[in-house]
Amino acid sequence: MMKRRNFLTTVAMAGGALAAPGYLRIARAAEPLRVGALYSQTGGLSVVEKMLSSAVQLAASEINAAGGVLGRQIEVIVEDGASDPKTFAEKAQKLVISDKVETVFGCHTSASRKAVLPIFERRNAMLFYQTHYEGFECSRNVVYLGAVPNHQLSNYIPWIIETLGKKKFFIVGSNYVYPREMAKVSKSLIEAGGAEWVADEYLELGHSEWAVMVNKIKDSGADVVLSNVVGDSIISFYREFKNQGLSQDQIPICATVTSEIEIAAMGAEYAAGSYTSFPYFMSIDRPENLSFIERYRAFVNDPKAITYHSLEAAYFQVFLWKQAIEKAGDITADAIREGVRGQTFDAPGGPVKVDEDNLHTWVTPNIGQWQADGQSKIVSAYPEPVKPLPYSGYGETAENLFCTASGLDTTKL
Template structure:
């Protein structure tokens, strides 16, 4: 090892600070010069100045669905459904004579980016409402932003409940809406021994809490409760356990890739759906499309909407959706909510008439708003959740669901169903 070798690598640059002092200074100065220029220049392109809201101007609304990253597969369809609704509304003259101006952001499936982009929509773009997101993690990342700015976040996804924000419009089902008819129906038809399998995060655990309470009332039991990490895809040991336990029903709250992998392996293991059905709260046309109709055939799902539902509104929705996005595109219970929430927003704004358009005003006006959605007529309740039409369906081999049971009436959302003494009211969460 010679002295010459010591600093031979040409990526050394700090050493010279000791030798060439003046030059270092010049370098530093130039770096900072360049940087200052960038620093000043970049924000100026960053800030596209949006016109302030004036009477008769377009209504800016934010669309915050991931178009890239891990949840893009689902969120892209929600984005598409929202855009379809906005287009239809604008084609018919807009909202009270004003066009909706959708401002699209891509939060790239990352919670911190959701928060960042939500802030941009609410602060820079002055959106009076933001439509967005699929996962609970992303909703909770956006929550501090919309609460701080008293804005409105229209969240179309089914979720675990137990939340009572005055700044979120919940368009999806909470556990009681999906389960209070489903679990008794399954127990009567197939038996009361349930095997609970889900991904290890808050949503499946909470759904299972509700399921266990319902089973308890019916005199049934959860023979095994199991959670696998998100994205988990090897279910051989789970399937062996199911074989050993011989449950009457496999109650499934796996999401996304995990659900697809499980169902394929379960099907390949040769279970007969008539004897050991999988009953899912999360499986929609999207997951079934990914796993293949054969694998899902004969198994059950509970949701307020299925693509095969027969109603004039749904036929129009499916047709418009496929005309725009291709004949193999599917609609599902979250994209349906993403679609009807825009119409709920429209009605609430129209209700306000000449009053000043602010997010809190829209929120207050939206309570009681009723819209004929593809699933049936839905109503926004005082707790800002939506009364929905739960349905129980069995999957066919063609990837579509056959609806077996449709609830007799709208089912009201009870976000704190499993928590006695806690109620979500128009004043926020009340504890007894």
Template sequence: MKTNRRNFLKQSTAFGAAAALGPSLYAGAARASGEIEVGILFSLTGGLSIIEKSLADATMMAIDEINAAGGVNGMTIKPILEDGASDPKTFNEKASKLVIRDRLQTVFGSYTSASRKAVLPVFEKRNSLYFYPTYYEGFECSKNVVYTGAVPNQQLSNFIPWIINTLGKKKFFIVGSNYIYPREMAKVSKILIEQHGGEWIADEYLELGHSEWGAMVSKIKESGCDVVLSNVVGDSVVAFYREFKNQGLTHDKLPICATVTSEIEIAAMGPEFAVGSYTSFPYFQAIDTDRNRAFIERYRKYVNDPNAVTHHALESSYFQVYLWKQAVEKAGDISADAVREGIKGQVFEAPNGTVTVDPENLHTYLTPRIAQWGADGQGTIIDEYKEPIEPLPYVAYGETPDNLFCKGTGLDTAKL
């Protein structure tokens, strides 16, 4: 049976109490109803809801699919949905409610690093588990988070050399929203730009949600750059690209190469503002496989929108629920400690391809791809790796497959 978001919001305060562990296979308290409660924490209101509503939908879609197929070892997943309201403080409050009052062992949520950082102390203090689906800046090692989005070596280590060597662009104007993700991604980018013979001539920021981009685009025009590296997030992406075109800039001469702009932002701004620009992600709706086409069809049917678009963070929100299911079934327990052990090395055939949870750092093996945006609002994939690559959250600080900083025993701070 399909879950309705509005019903979730009405019922969320009533779900409460201890996490439902179901049959005697599971350790701890059990309920005769055979339900497992999990939290869903995304922004359903505010500037970031342009993205995060779709992440909540994808999470609920996976839950409904699993329940329709018999649940988790016969138990029904019962979600408790909370609204982070595009505000880190609210995210912290809602996370505390889910973990402390509702006593949940697992929560799926967040889009921005600001919201992830806001909730992280809650999960670490209470030893609960947080599944984070968004590409992020790395530089984090927590046994209480499973990271299913791309880290910089899966998004930038392919992108920066490609921009310099294939596009022939070497003078970078870096622009972003003013919080940790854009600033850390800029730090990684600068290292890569210099390593590959390019130069960055500016590194500028506007507040998250900022909509007045006239002065910034003028600064870009006057800078002498030949490529813009965009780490702009949320509805600011729409305002930025529109102003870019309004001031006469075109992507064939001065392309925006983005780490954030996806199908959903392009649908919101209008494809004509992004034609010819580029993005690096492990997942694009344009992936030409039967598995992905079936996923797109199911998602559109689920949200009752034949034109709905899928994108990287949405796809990660979907498949991470299946990784959790597999971990619970392997562990025979829903406690955070048991699921953490059970999820190590888990493999799932996702719409983007094969994904695997690294048993050391709880990040995910993903396949880097680059796409150029067309007039139809879709990306044409013009570069992709042959197979998934290992996640290295500290690549900017010298981490390599043979010299890991983040392991199951924790972060080796001596290497930083």
């Protein structure tokens, strides 16, 4: 359809002259549609972020095999953020200014997202960000594909209190914005459920000596640990927890970050019996997920490759972007922003939808209990996707939105 319209325009305007503007539009339409994939290929975060980059490239290859986007093949320009926010900003600038891409899929941490955000907002380009995060952001230049706190905590805390029968929470996290914001939301939910939090403790990112903290947990009287610990520290924490004789039956660790990646790294025996709240687990028993795992493993040439929540979102975000362009009939940031509102997709883990108001994504909350084989058993699942509320920690509700298509209403904060 697009090529035919361009062809008729060419004939009408130039009588078939090859140098006419219509002909140039045909030439451009045949060119690849370039997008960025901005993930760490080197540095401490590269092990995980290379997986996200592969998921984006897998989705692009599948779309290309099916005919591309508006008849154009996708060309993915991979840039290395090098596990450093400053480098992320430099590479984002290259992609948006030098390479002139309208859309970048990328970043994995809030630090890298915050570093690149001014570039996307100044240059009016679009960032698709696949990782669950702490909320408290409302940008017209970002599509947020991961969970926000109400997806991970609004069902989780009441479930811990009512189903596990736990009343005394020891909150522990890594010392940066995500764990602290998650703790803020958790405290209000804990108190609303008639329970209490007996401690709220933090250790620096990458901290590996957990003996003192685990002793604090043992002496605190807590009957459950709410863990917002991230990265390599997760491995050290869980190992020390078990080594000091703490039982997941008596004092379970209920996490918001621990995924299949960390379970495999620490050894499944250290996490068996603990819990995590995520929209996606590799164990979700759907034909769409089983097929996704098989295709991903073939793409990366690893028959034992692991999938996890951010990887799934890195994959399905490309399809939502494609649908947005096809709806708008244009590849500009303004067109993508409007085209992506309300887009739905049957992702490997289940249906997702981009919210019309805040450009965050409706996902389905799940609670998984880690098993001895390193996979999770889904012990609680919502029946359908839930509206994202990025400011739920500050009183935002579905009836009283802070972040809308018009922007952030700061008077409500």
